[in-house]
Amino acid sequence: xxxxxxxxxxxxxxxxxxxxxxxxxxxxxxxxxxxxxxxxxxxxxxxxxxxxxxxxxxxxxxxxxxxxxxxxxxxxxxxxxxxxxxxxxxxxxxxxxxxxxxxxxxxxxxxxxxxxxxxxxxxxxxxxxxxxxxxxxxxxxxxxxxxxxxxxxxxxxxxxxxxxxxxxxxxxxxxxxxxxxxxxxxxxxxxxxxxxxxxxxxxxxxxxxxxxxxxxxxxxxxxxxxxxxxxxxxxxxxxxxxxxxxxxxxxxxxxxxxxxxxxxxxxxxxxxxxxxxxxxxxxxxxxxxxxxxxxxxxxxxxxxxxxxxxxxxxxxxxxxxxxxxxxxxxxxxxxxxxxxxxxxxxxxxxxxxxxxxxxxxxxxxxxxxxxxxxxxxxxxxxxxxxxxxxxxx
Amino acid sequence: xxxxxxxxxxxxxxxxxxxxxxxxxxxxxxxxxxxxxxxxxxxxxxxxxxxxxxxxxxxxxxxxxxxxxxxxxxxxxxxxxxxxxxxxxxxxxxxxxxxxxxxxxxxxxxxxxxxxxxxxxxxxxxxxxxxxxxxxxxxxxxxxxxxxxxxxxxxxxxxxxxxxxxxxxxxxx
Numbered sequence: 020x021x022x023x024x025x026x027x028x029x030x031x032x033x034x035x036x037x038x039x040x041x042x043x044x045x046x047x048x049x050x051x052x053x054x055x056x057x058x059x060x061x062x063x064x065x066x067x068x069x070x071x072x073x074x075x076x077x078x079x080x081x082x083x084x085x086x087x088x089x090x091x092x093x094x095x096x097x098x099x100x101x102x103x104x105x106x107x108x109x110x111x112x113x114x115x116x117x118x119x120x121x122x123x124x125x126x127x128x129x130x131x132x133x134x135x136x137x138x139x140x141x142x143x144x145x146x147x148x149x150x151x152x153x154x155x156x157x158x159x160x161x162x163x164x165x166x167x168x169x170x171x172x173x174x175x176x177x178x179x180x181x182x183x184x185x186x187x188x189x190x191x192x193x194x195x196x197x198x199x200x201x202x203x204x205x206x207x208x209x210x211x212x213x214x215x216x217x218x219x220x221x222x223x224x225x226x227x228x229x230x231x232x233x234x235x236x237x238x239x240x241x242x243x244x245x246x247x248x249x250x251x252x253x254x255x256x257x258x259x260x261x262x263x264x265x266x267x268x269x270x271x272x273x274x275x276x277x278x279x280x281x282x283x284x285x286x287x288x289x290x291x292x293x294x295x296x297x298x299x300x301x302x303x304x305x306x307x308x309x310x311x312x313x314x315x316x317x318x319x320x321x322x323x324x325x326x327x328x329x330x331x332x333x334x335x336x337x338x339x340x341x342x343x344x345x346x347x348x349x350x351x352x353x354x355x356x357x358x359x360x361x362x363x364x365x366x367x368x369x370x371x372x373x374x375x376x377x378x379x380x381x382x383x384x385x386x387x388x389x390x391x392x393x394x395x396x397x398x399x400x401x402x403x404x405x406x407x408x409x410x411x412x
Numbered sequence: 413x414x415x416x417x418x419x420x421x422x423x424x425x426x427x428x429x430x431x432x433x434x435x436x437x438x439x440x441x442x443x444x445x446x447x448x449x450x451x452x453x454x455x456x457x458x459x460x461x462x463x464x465x466x467x468x469x470x471x472x473x474x475x476x477x478x479x480x481x482x483x484x485x486x487x488x489x490x491x492x493x494x495x496x497x498x499x500x501x502x503x504x505x506x507x508x509x510x511x512x513x514x515x516x517x518x519x520x521x522x523x524x525x526x527x528x529x530x531x532x533x534x535x536x537x538x539x540x541x542x543x544x545x546x547x548x549x550x551x552x553x554x555x556x557x558x559x560x561x562x563x564x565x566x567x568x569x570x571x572x573x574x575x576x577x578x579x580x581x582x583x584x585x
Contacts, residue, residue, distance in 0.1 A: 034421065035421075035422050035425075036422045037425055037427055038425045038427030038428070040429075043430065043438050043440075044430070044438055053427075057422055061421065083443070083445045143442075147518055147519040151517060156449070156451045157451065157453050157457055157574075158483055158542060158543070158574055159543055161573055161574050161575050162543060162544065162545065162574065162575075163516070163517040164517060164528070164543070165513065165515050165516065165517050165518075165519060167513070167515060167519075168513055168528055168543075171511035172509040172511050172528075172530060172543075173509070175509045175510060175511060176508065176509035176556070179509070179556045203425050204422060204425045221514070221521075222512070222525075223513075223515050224511045224512070224513035224514065224515060224528075225511060225512040225513070225551075269489055271483065271489075273483075273508075273540070273541050273542050274481070274482075274539065275539060276538070276539040277508075277530075379421050380421070
């Protein structure tokens with residue numbers, strides 16, 4: 020692996036996202052179009068300027084259409100262009116931008132549109148009936164599992180091994196749902212939520228309670244990536260993608276110690292090496308780790324090597340990860356606050372890091388001056404992570 | 413060319429809360445997608461299921477890294493070498509992790525919780541095992557590290573499935 024010999028530097032010059040909600044009126048295609056158009060508008064481009072399109076979307080089973088890339092093609096602006104769809108479960112939100120990055124970094128394309136869409140409300144009665152099909156058919160499915168189980172078991176193992184208190188984990192949900200109040204697309208923002216609200220919410224699969232988890236949603240997000248050759252035609256202050264990394268652990272999830280995401284640490288090291296980062300804690304100013312559950316934000320900060328195992332909970336308790344804290348985490352409001360239309364969370368991971376670094380985040384802008392941020396997403400059967408480091412030079 | 417903005421993006425996210433009467437005008441087309449499958453269990457898992465019928469847990473040893481893989485595989489995904497030997501395990505283990513679930517497979521609420529977790533088998537490397545239910549134990553008694561043993565269905569009811577084990581219970585001395 021040669022992480023230094025990239026042909027072209029790649030910058031983000033526009034981003035867009037739809038409201039995250041149960042979008043009964045719109046099709047996935049229509050939502051894709053809305054997000055793509057917003058990203059193009061912010062970049063000051065039209066579809067004609069785009070050389071290639073990358074689409075990210077999670078399981079076909081949500082739509083019941085087993086060619087989801089083509090199903091969404093028109094909405095993503097992909098007709099009559101080089102087009103591909105990528106899918107790594109929840110990790111798609113950051114992996115699709117990585118796929119867009121290599122389109123440009125390779126030198127093949129100058130301007131690439133990346134669109135991520137998810138419409139989870141089509142599947143009836145609940146997205147769980149689609150999630151049922153990601154389990155191993157021989158070992159797991161006879162036990163009639165619910166996808167929340169696997170996270171509950173991971174959370175339990177994490178709390179046990181690193182001596183993490185549930186109350187500290189629940190503080191993440193409070194923080195993110197409050198942060199989301201400044202987000203125009205937020206589904207789950209709550210300005211008055213308290214720790215007690217989370218701790219006393221209904222049990223789902225303990226230790227996971229209702230407010231520890233981000234429920235199904237619909238939405239779409241998009242970004243425009245351009246090559247260093249043309250970037251200054253579009254902006255005076257580009258936000259560069261400086262490092263990317265991704266990695267998967269074995270699908271045999273009952274053969275892993277679930278407490279620490281080793282695959283994420285590998286992905287992070289890859290991205291940091293490419294970005295020339297030697298001490299991530301000192302050189303990274305803020306993070307947008309994937310937070311479909313509150314414990315995941317903590318575990319991911321640790322996997323990103325931004326905290327020691329178990330330490331992220333203490334940082335949270337001490338207020339360091341608040342938007343105005345010394346290391347802001349999920350200033351967007353994250354999946355817990357804005358919502359979780361799986362692949363479409365691109366807009367609150369890569370999108371938010373871009374808006375923060377471009378100083379465009381408005382009421383969500385973090386207080387301290389930020390130059391380097393990291394976005395991360397996680398998915399498949401709890402085995403995949405994608406990491407992107409972005410910087411304002 | 414770039415548009416300068418003064419407000420927090422995204423600039424103009426479309427979408428809004430629907431009024432109750434608007435819901436009536438939304439058209440959906442409903443359908444079921446019927447699909448049936450016959451999944452091959454494969455060489456290693458076929459033997460594993462066969463041995464469950466006999467009331468036994470079996471793994472495969474990788475001669476290179478010396479791990480006993482449970483559930484068994486015909487190759488070691490780390491060494492990328494064929495596994496070479498069948499190894500019977502005692503079937504006992506410890507609770508690697510667990511959950512007390514108040515939702516069923518379709519996310520319906522249930523009154524009596526399902527106790528579920530991962531059992532790390534004795535004789536296998538650390539953290540290696542399978543997912544299964546726990547029984548004969550109160551939710552508040554379940555602990556990580558608790559020694560457990562399988563409770564098998566009667567022999568004549570076993571069919572070669574993980575459900576040939578009813579559940580795991582705290583190990584009796």
